[in-house]
Amino acid sequence: MTQDHGAQDIVLRLTNITKRFGALLANDGISLALRRGEVVALLGENGAGKTTLMNILFGHYTADEGEVEVFGQKLPPGLPGAALRAGVGMVHQHFTLADNLTVLDNILLGTEPLWRLSLGRGAARRRVARLSQEFGLAVDPDARVGALSVGERQRVEILKALYREARILILDEPTAVLTPQESEALFDTLRRMVAQGLSVIFISHKLHEVMAASQRVLVLRHGRLAGEVATADTSREALAEMMVGAEITPPAPSPARPGAVRLRLAGVVTPPQGTRPGLRGIDLDLRAGQILGLAGVSGNGQGALADLLSGLEAPQAGRMELDGVPVRQWSPRAALAAGIGRIPEDRHRTGTIADFSLTENAVLETYARPPVARRGLMDWRAARRAAQDLIEAYDIRCPGPEARIRLLSGGNMQKLILGRVLEAGPVVILANQPVRGLDIGAVTYVQDRLIAARDAGAAVLLISEDLDEVLTLSDVVRVICDGRLSPEFPRGSKTPAELGQWMAGAGVDHAA
Amino acid sequence: MTELFDILMQASFWAAVLRIASPLIFATMGELICERAGVLNLGIEGIMVIGAFTGWIAVYAGLGLWPGVGVALLAGMAFGALHATLTVPFGLSQHVVGLGITLLATATASFAYRLALPEVTSPPRIEPFAPLHIPGLSDLPWLGEALFSQTALTWAGFGLAGMVAFVLYRTPLGLALRAAGENPQAVAAQGLSVTGLRMGAVIAGSGLMAVGGAFLTMSAFSSFFFEMVNGRGWICIALVVFGAWRPGKALLGALLFAGFDALQIRMQQTPLGQVVPYQVFLMVPYLLSILALILMSRRAEIPAALMTPFNRGER
Numbered sequence: 032m033t034q035d036h037g038a039q040d041i042v043l044r045l046t047n048i049t050k051r052f053g054a055l056l057a058n059d060g061i062s063l064a065l066r067r068g069e070v071v072a073l074l075g076e077n078g079a080g081k082t083t084l085m086n087i088l089f090g091h092y093t094a095d096e097g098e099v100e101v102f103g104q105k106l107p108p109g110l111p112g113a114a115l116r117a118g119v120g121m122v123h124q125h126f127t128l129a130d131n132l133t134v135l136d137n138i139l140l141g142t143e144p145l146w147r148l149s150l151g152r153g154a155a156r157r158r159v160a161r162l163s164q165e166f167g168l169a170v171d172p173d174a175r176v177g178a179l180s181v182g183e184r185q186r187v188e189i190l191k192a193l194y195r196e197a198r199i200l201i202l203d204e205p206t207a208v209l210t211p212q213e214s215e216a217l218f219d220t221l222r223r224m225v226a227q228g229l230s231v232i233f234i235s236h237k238l239h240e241v242m243a244a245s246q247r248v249l250v251l252r253h254g255r256l257a258g259e260v261a262t263a264d265t266s267r268e269a270l271a272e273m274m275v276g277a278e279i280t281p282p283a284p285s286p287a288r289p290g291a292v293r294l295r296l297a298g299v300v301t302p303p304q305g306t307r308p309g310l311r312g313i314d315l316d317l318r319a320g321q322i323l324g325l326a327g328v329s330g331n332g333q334g335a336l337a338d339l340l341s342g343l344e345a346p347q348a349g350r351m352e353l354d355g356v357p358v359r360q361w362s363p364r365a366a367l368a369a370g371i372g373r374i375p376e377d378r379h380r381t382g383t384i385a386d387f388s389l390t391e392n393a394v395l396e397t398y399a400r401p402p403v404a405r406r407g408l409m410d411w412r413a414a415r416r417a418a419q420d421l422i423e424a425y426d427i428r429c430p431g432p433e434a435r436i437r438l439l440s441g442g443n444m445q446k447l448i449l450g451r452v453l454e455a456g457p458v459v460i461l462a463n464q465p466v467r468g469l470d471i472g473a474v475t476y477v478q479d480r481l482i483a484a485r486d487a488g489a490a491v492l493l494i495s496e497d498l499d500e501v502l503t504l505s506d507v508v509r510v511i512c513d514g515r516l517s518p519e520f521p522r523g524s525k526t527p528a529e530l531g532q533w534m535a536g537a538g539v540d541h542a543a
Numbered sequence: 544m545t546e547l548f549d550i551l552m553q554a555s556f557w558a559a560v561l562r563i564a565s566p567l568i569f570a571t572m573g574e575l576i577c578e579r580a581g582v583l584n585l586g587i588e589g590i591m592v593i594g595a596f597t598g599w600i601a602v603y604a605g606l607g608l609w610p611g612v613g614v615a616l617l618a619g620m621a622f623g624a625l626h627a628t629l630t631v632p633f634g635l636s637q638h639v640v641g642l643g644i645t646l647l648a649t650a651t652a653s654f655a656y657r658l659a660l661p662e663v664t665s666p667p668r669i670e671p672f673a674p675l676h677i678p679g680l681s682d683l684p685w686l687g688e689a690l691f692s693q694t695a696l697t698w699a700g701f702g703l704a705g706m707v708a709f710v711l712y713r714t715p716l717g718l719a720l721r722a723a724g725e726n727p728q729a730v731a732a733q734g735l736s737v738t739g740l741r742m743g744a745v746i747a748g749s750g751l752m753a754v755g756g757a758f759l760t761m762s763a764f765s766s767f768f769f770e771m772v773n774g775r776g777w778i779c780i781a782l783v784v785f786g787a788w789r790p791g792k793a794l795l796g797a798l799l800f801a802g803f804d805a806l807q808i809r810m811q812q813t814p815l816g817q818v819v820p821y822q823v824f825l826m827v828p829y830l831l832s833i834l835a836l837i838l839m840s841r842r843a844e845i846p847a848a849l850m851t852p853f854n855r856g857e858r
Contacts, residue, residue: 091731110734111731111732111733111734112734112735113734114734115733116734123728123732125728127726127731128726128729129721129722129725129726129729129847130725130726131721131725131844132718132722136718136722137729140718140719140729140730140733141719141734141735142715142733143715144715145714145716145719145735146715146716147714147715148713148714149713149714150713150714150715150718191733
């Protein structure tokens with residue numbers, strides 16, 4: 032193929048896309064072109080505008096300026112139907128599947144004219160089987176989607192697009208929910224698609240995946256195109272710099288000096304709740320001055336363990352000891368009194384009360400005690416002072432202590448929660464996904480503070496679905512799978528692929 | 544116990560069951576369509592009143608019976624359109640809007656009645672639907688009276704239940720409707736209009752509710768009273784839950800409730816009725832419905848996005 036064919040090979044062209052949400056400029060004059068048979072990675076921090084851009088392309092949002100061209104035809108703005116018909120398929124970060132319908136029905140949805148008298152399930156089932164075979168996307172067409180694993184659901188989403196004969200596939204953070212092995216399988220599917228002349232846009236903020244799966248990288252920063260490079264000509268470090276706009280130094284914790292066991296779980300069992308597994312007899316020691324990282328695919332018991340430590344749930348069987356003393360009454364209040372600092376997974380829903388002020392949120396865990404409460408009455412001046420101290424000590428960017436917490440960015444909200452936990456002088460810190468959705472600046476800040484807390488003698492349990500994060504921060508790693516724990520692996524003793532085996536369930540049955 | 548057996552042996556009892564079930568079937572199917580698409584329609588009680596009134600007044604004004612049913616259908620769809628506009632594109636609380644529609648529709652019927660018939664003390668009668676004579680079947684001894692002495696509207700109701708089931712489970716439209724009630728994002732991502740689907744479902748469903756109301760004035764009785772709907776709309780909402788959002792089971796529920804109702808009327812005439820106050824009998828179908836509801840709906844799969852408004856482009 033010669034260079035002259037270059038222009039004809041362009042399957043998708045975005046020209047000068049601009050989108051505002053109120054005062055926020057989410058996309059600022061972004062242009063890009065996608066060629067036939069290539070994987071382009073769209074790289075950027077959270078909030079850089081990647082997802083917004085793709086939602087404009089797909090017609091979920093309308094751009095304030097600019098236009099989208101697919102196979103040389105201009106797309107009418109704001110119509111997902113038009114994008115679909117033009118051959119664009121999108122796999123959203125949050126899957127758009129109906130749990131109570133079968134795989135086949137989810138794939139069929141919207142593919143036939145509404146007023147037809149038949150769904151044509153038979154022919155559809157045969158086509159889905161053929162596509163599964165061709166692209167390596169094994170899934171049972173008659174299973175209810177609600178009963179599938181996350182990886183299987185993603186395959187259904189990709190099948191949906193392929194069933195509609197999409198020629199351009201957009202994948203929004205596709206690996207966020209997968210084990211390393213599942214990610215490998217996904218990349219294999221992508222390679223098969225590209226080999227058949229399809230084009231893929233792959234949104235990610237994970238550098239190693241971008242390096243592994245793409246031919247070309249576009250970097251977005253603060254809503255602008257910050258750079259475009261061929262993957263072969265760049266490195267992780269160069270991409271990271273382009274992404275943040277400055278050189279970054281990942282935290283490099285000094286070796287830990289582990290002390291006494293502060294919290295011990297022995298044979299602890301908690302009941303499953305709905306589709307969420309419980310704990311199935313786990314032993315866990317959290318030592319002073321040590322970060323224990325818990326890796327695992329989401330939904331394997333992390334929630335149950337976090338609820339247990341937070342005091343939201345009590346063990347059904349097994350022992351729980353704090354500093355060697357068995358725990359009898361266990362409740363959120365007891366957990367607080369025992370000195371367990373809690374950074375919850377969902378900072379919006381359980382970490383803060385969105386319409387309360389910073390002041391009110393700052394004292395959520397101490398409101399009933401002096402100095403915030405005196406003789407049963409709130410001392411708002413003391414509360415405000417506490418909030419003001421947090422704002423200064425943790426560099427929380429906000430209009431002031433009376434601002435509603437809803438107005439803060441995720442990073443600043445997390446700093447408030449972090450400050451609230453650390454200022455209480457915790458014995459044990461439960462950090463559940465402490466940096467999810469934060470930009471690199473805030474990530475580094477939170478991680479540095481957790482390391483500092485460790486060095487000050489706290490026992491830290493770090494729960495994260497991001498294996499890189501677990502490996503960077505943890506002195507000891509354990510893997511959770513289906514409510515059971517792997518043995519302890521000291522820092523550096525296992526490769527990500529080996530941990531991936533444990534995450535996928537190999538061997539965990541024999542542990543605990 | 545012999546009294547109970549005697550009642551069950553009466554052909555007129557079974558005829559009454561089918562008659563009492565008919566308005567419930569129409570309205571339950573209407574509510575089921577709305578809820579399957581994700582919208583709870585609490586306007587049902589008022590929309591049944593409007594249907595009962597408009598169908599009856601149209602026939603009184605000189606229209607034929609079937610055109611009268613058509614008028615009721617359109618009146619129901621009009622209130623459905625109002626409900627749909629407020630709850631779907633505007634995303635207002637479905638509870639508040641639904642109760643509001645019930646109050647508005649009931650009051651509108653009352654107001655229109657006074658405007659149309661200012662001087663009347665007792666409402667005029669119309670000539671209602673006559674039982675449909677099915678050659679052969681209707682002439683069977685006992686069975687003919689028990690099962691084949693119904694009006695065409697009753698048969699339409701049974702046909703409707705089958706049609707709703709077919710559309711929901713066998714056609715692309717039904718799949719799209721169910722998906723709109725399960726996960727509207729999935730519908731939007733496939734390029735369909737959630738707003739269009741939901742509004743269509745609420746409007747069509749409301750039309751059916753009104754036909755259910757019209758059955759009361761045009762087939763069961765021959766005149767219009769304000770109290771005649773008498774909570775049937777609320778019963779239909781319970782029947783949808785009882786039927787686990789499935790047309791077949793909901794139809795069964797309607798027949799069961801009608802059976803209890805027909806039974807209690809007849810039990811009042813027995814010696815037991817001399818001792819027990821009649822109000823107790825009136826309670827029986829409701830008590831048994833609650834019991835059945837508890838037993839039947841424990842494992843029901845409620846549409847996951849029921850009562851969740853959908854806003855595209857929200858962040």
